[in-house]
Amino acid sequence: MTALPDFALAGPELLLAVGALLLLLLGAYGGERRAGLVSDLSALLLLVAAVAVIVGRDGTTFDGAFVVDGFGRFLKVLVLIGSALAVVMTRRFAVAEKFFHFELPVLIVLATIGMLLMVSAGDLIAVYLGLELQSLALYVVAAFHRDDGRSTEAGLKYFVLGALSSGMLLYGASLIYGFTGHVDFAGIAAAASAGGKASLGLTFGIVFVAAGIAFKVSAVPFHMWTPDVYEGAPTPVTAFFAAAPKIAAMALFVRVAMEALEPVKAEWQQIVAFMSLASMILGAFAAIGQRNIKRLMAYSSIGHMGFALVGLAAGSEAGVYGILIYLATYLAMTAGAFAVILSMRRDGVMTEDIDSLAGLSRTNPLVAYLLGIIMFSLAGIPPFAGFFGKYFVFAAAINAGLYWLAVIGILSSVVGAYYYLRIVKIMFLDEPKGAFEPMGGELKAVLGISGLFVAAFALVLGPLGDAALAAARTLF
Amino acid sequence: MIQALFFYLFAAVTIASAVMVISSRNPVHSVLFLILAFVNAAGLFMLAGAEFLALLLIVVYVGAVAVLFLFVVMMLDVDFVELRQGFMQYLPIGVLVGLIFLAELLMVAGAWVFAPEATATASAPIPDPAQVSNTLALGQVLYTRYVYFFQVAGLVLLVAMIGAITLTLRHRAAVRRQNISVQVARTRATAIEVKHVEPGRGL
Numbered sequence: 001m002t003a004l005p006d007f008a009l010a011g012p013e014l015l016l017a018v019g020a021l022l023l024l025l026l027g028a029y030g031g032e033r034r035a036g037l038v039s040d041l042s043a044l045l046l047l048v049a050a051v052a053v054i055v056g057r058d059g060t061t062f063d064g065a066f067v068v069d070g071f072g073r074f075l076k077v078l079v080l081i082g083s084a085l086a087v088v089m090t091r092r093f094a095v096a097e098k099f100f101h102f103e104l105p106v107l108i109v110l111a112t113i114g115m116l117l118m119v120s121a122g123d124l125i126a127v128y129l130g131l132e133l134q135s136l137a138l139y140v141v142a143a144f145h146r147d148d149g150r151s152t153e154a155g156l157k158y159f160v161l162g163a164l165s166s167g168m169l170l171y172g173a174s175l176i177y178g179f180t181g182h183v184d185f186a187g188i189a190a191a192a193s194a195g196g197k198a199s200l201g202l203t204f205g206i207v208f209v210a211a212g213i214a215f216k217v218s219a220v221p222f223h224m225w226t227p228d229v230y231e232g233a234p235t236p237v238t239a240f241f242a243a244a245p246k247i248a249a250m251a252l253f254v255r256v257a258m259e260a261l262e263p264v265k266a267e268w269q270q271i272v273a274f275m276s277l278a279s280m281i282l283g284a285f286a287a288i289g290q291r292n293i294k295r296l297m298a299y300s301s302i303g304h305m306g307f308a309l310v311g312l313a314a315g316s317e318a319g320v321y322g323i324l325i326y327l328a329t330y331l332a333m334t335a336g337a338f339a340v341i342l343s344m345r346r347d348g349v350m351t352e353d354i355d356s357l358a359g360l361s362r363t364n365p366l367v368a369y370l371l372g373i374i375m376f377s378l379a380g381i382p383p384f385a386g387f388f389g390k391y392f393v394f395a396a397a398i399n400a401g402l403y404w405l406a407v408i409g410i411l412s413s414v415v416g417a418y419y420y421l422r423i424v425k426i427m428f429l430d431e432p433k434g435a436f437e438p439m440g441g442e443l444k445a446v447l448g449i450s451g452l453f454v455a456a457f458a459l460v461l462g463p464l465g466d467a468a469l470a471a472a473r474t475l476f
Numbered sequence: 477m478i479q480a481l482f483f484y485l486f487a488a489v490t491i492a493s494a495v496m497v498i499s500s501r502n503p504v505h506s507v508l509f510l511i512l513a514f515v516n517a518a519g520l521f522m523l524a525g526a527e528f529l530a531l532l533l534i535v536v537y538v539g540a541v542a543v544l545f546l547f548v549v550m551m552l553d554v555d556f557v558e559l560r561q562g563f564m565q566y567l568p569i570g571v572l573v574g575l576i577f578l579a580e581l582l583m584v585a586g587a588w589v590f591a592p593e594a595t596a597t598a599s600a601p602i603p604d605p606a607q608v609s610n611t612l613a614l615g616q617v618l619y620t621r622y623v624y625f626f627q628v629a630g631l632v633l634l635v636a637m638i639g640a641i642t643l644t645l646r647h648r649a650a651v652r653r654q655n656i657s658v659q660v661a662r663t664r665a666t667a668i669e670v671k672h673v674e675p676g677r678g679l
Contacts, residue, residue: 004623005620017631061624062624063621065624065625103638106638107639110631110635114631117628125622126625129628129629130628132632133628133631133632133635136632136636140635140638140639140642140643143643144643146643
């Protein structure tokens, strides 16, 4: 008789799952009147889960399928903060656009469970199930504004391409299983290092798994869905897409590469380096011509994922440290930028046109300055947060001997600075086009906190850096 | 001897009915052939000693899924003849693509060396059927060893259900629904109105 595995290690995930079920009941029986309450409770639940993640203990359970360690804890807290911010920022917008139902926050919570499982995955089956739980909820959320043709199109497009990428991931996972005989990361690593050199089948599996995960982090050449989905999905949903799922997918990528496939590093390193390079260049050049700010943020996120992948290509402890810092700063910058995008409402109509930011420095100077800081940070200009993220990943790449990757990365970040600074120019130098409607209180709070975090990042780098260093060390 | 006979019987009928599923003109016949294929596959499972799976296939697939299929096919007015138009037109290019894929697969498979040691290190090897019954073995894998995956798969299905409902359910004001509590709460006073009609006057 086998004993039941240790469920307590998955405490935060269980808390979220049970909480999501209760919120679903509350919404289903309370009706639309309770939707606001469900939304508030969802945000609270996510924050409580973040606390539970911080105080939880380390360990491995379910036969190695579920890993709790410092690396996972750091990224889980980021994911939970990102999701909680998304829930908070969604409500006012969705009510104004008349698509607010109680299922929206519940689906965000369920997607977050999937992300936490991805971060904790220690097994290929767990990878797939976590990814699928997250993606399925995201497809629905993308199409949530069902009376809007663009939202429906975005959801459908995301679903078809996402299903394709899941198929590729599964195909790769089955090849890896077939050629190593294991689905758990430790077993795969042991089997892969036994041969000395990766067999052809294992290499095929690695390529397919990398392609499947690259879809989820929207790395070039698997980025095509990103601009369309970001543009079509309702703006708060785009804000959610841009932060938490990216962090979770990146965590998954690092874990699969570093834990399962460490012994065959040479096989995936060149794939990651190529994807990183292509993402950085495409993110820099394709965003230049964009007039829609959501499309611009999509290309910006493709570029940023490219920069973060530089750290993975380095494949060292310093590289993982760089990724962790990069993702933390990316979360803050994205949340702040989308807080402004969500408040771009004039005469009761939302606008997504970059030119409508013209003269913001005169109509709302505080918002303009904070967004200006965030744009400088996205461009990677010191002393703001974005600079440090880029600095650490490039330093890791140089230490790993990837000089060309670092040089091209720095050059493409210079090109990318153009479109971030153009937004600053539009805000500060162009003639005002009339004020936006006043910002909601929660958007003000998100923008204020993220702006302060980005501006004063040098001050928090000490404790955050220590946490990230400890987290990165658990993988080695 | 008799086992081999039954194996070939079940296998031949399975393949023949599978061919009929895609080639019969009437969609209802297709579904019935699908059921025949399921039943014969269940027979094959039974021969392999997997009695639990065999009965599950009959109970779940034949009993529920295929009947549901039959309902859908009968309810929907799908013009299959029209759907199949152009089939012959695209057949040559389809065959060509299929042949290319086959050739590629053969080339790849021919060059590959499989990993024989992989089967030896499998993480959940099949237990000896003489020691453990089918149901017990499945239960151990599904509810104990892989309980985590089982639960997460449940969550995935829950999300699919929520998604299907949120994206398609519309409350129409014009549709009248039965509200039992309102019906039960009706009293004589609210339900009946007594009109005093004087004789000979009419309403």
